[in-house]
Amino acid sequence: MTFTLATWNINSVRLREALVCRLLQEEAPDVLCLQEIKTPVEKFPLEQFHALGYRHMVARGQKGYNGVAILSKLPITDVGGRDFATLGHARHVAGQLENGVTIHNFYVPAGGDIPDREQNVKFGQKLDFLTEMRDWAHAEKPQKAILVGDLNIAPREDDVWNHKSLLKIVSHTPIEVEHLAQTQDAGAWVDVTRQDIPEGRLYSWWSYRAADWDAADKGRRLDHVWATPDISGAAHGSRILRPVRGWEQPSDHVPVFASFDL
DNA sequence: ATGGTTGATCCTCAA
16 A cells, blocks of 8 residues: 655644645645644644545644644554653654554754854754654654654755855754754664655745745755655655745745655 | 744744
8 A cells, every 4th residue: 555645834724724725635645744733733623624535633732833733534543742852842743554654743943043052042942852852762763653844954965055054054053963863863764855856955945034935945955754764665756845835825834745655 | 244024922922
């Protein structure tokens, strides 16, 4: 059986309910992982997604900020959501499909503007969150697992529009890239997007602040799909849906897709 | 070096 999964930072699911419906209708992923739903779970707009065949969901929400959800056509069991770095934020939820695959959906803290934990508490919290993800992966020894989400780090030189000019910009600093690499190594996670598309620039986010995001094209690859080695060979068909950034009243992130033959 | 935009909620903070 082949299933297709997508991850998308939606930046308010209540405001962009229609955009989610459009993606579900046009692309029909079996599973859609959302970040920054910005709502408590009880106010999540389920009805239209249900009507489109997405009858299953696991989620962690909070009022106004953060929040993660996994919408699925396939039955999915809630297997927990952890409060990494003890921030009291809804930034992780995990679900298990009937084929035994576990999906972890993450929204890693953005980290503020100054890349120094002495001057900026949020940067320290971001690094601590990644360190706890590393320790968790080391202890968990994940198998048949997929980890997706807005990890808020663009690790490679070709994951950003200009490597040199972003070295001191939060999301591409060497210390963040090192923390992300340690998290990835601890779970033996394979970067599925780069397994499928090893060469060339890839972006999944473009700032709202650019006058013309498309022409300027100052993007970063902040959104990731990882898999454990026992199923990474089954992955194929990765895509980043750049045109979604041009939809009406868009999120600043676009969906990242991957398929698995399992 | 600076300012640029968006969303939710409260009149500012986070991204």
